[in-house]
Amino acid sequence: MLIGYMRPYQEDPKCADQLQKLKNVDCTNIIAEEHASAKKRTRLKEILKNLNRGDKIIITKLFTIADSTHHLVEILETIERKGAYLQSLTEGIDTSSADGYSFNAIVNHLLVFQSDVISEKTKQGMYEAKLKGVSTGRPRKPDENVKRAITMYQSKKYSLAEIKEKTGISKSTLYRYLESEIM
Incomplete structure (x- = not known):
């Protein structure tokens, strides 16, 4: 089964871009989180719990499924233990493919992933500060x-x-x- 997974984030708050990309790869089922919170990934936990051998989780980019490199490693281990696969469209990663990856490509993807995580957390923090009326940046001189x-x-x-x-x-x-x- 091809399971599309998406979650809202700053640049795609309604998951519209992700939905379009996942529809293009004919996912059997597309599941979305209701919120961007890293702590409450109930739909992802449900997917991982019910994953069967041969299933493939499809995401638009690594940042969608994990919030840190450590979190990504945990998810990949769970998927592998269940005999399932992960495909990330943006990075071109497909763990079901026999065409291996070079170590450099993996490291480069992890760097981009980590940058996405930092960028998204920064944007979220600035957005929340703005909602509270806090001005960001260096204070101006009187x-x-x-x-x-x-x-x-x-x-x-x-x-x-x-x-x-x-x-x-x-x-x-x-x-x-x-x-x-x-x-």
């Missing part, structure tokens, strides 16, 4: 201090060290603001 530093600099009466001491504006920050004023 405008009064910047204006004062620019005035002091343009008066040519103060050294850069004195400007920094009195306003808290560093030389690089001052120059960046001066450049933006010119443009």
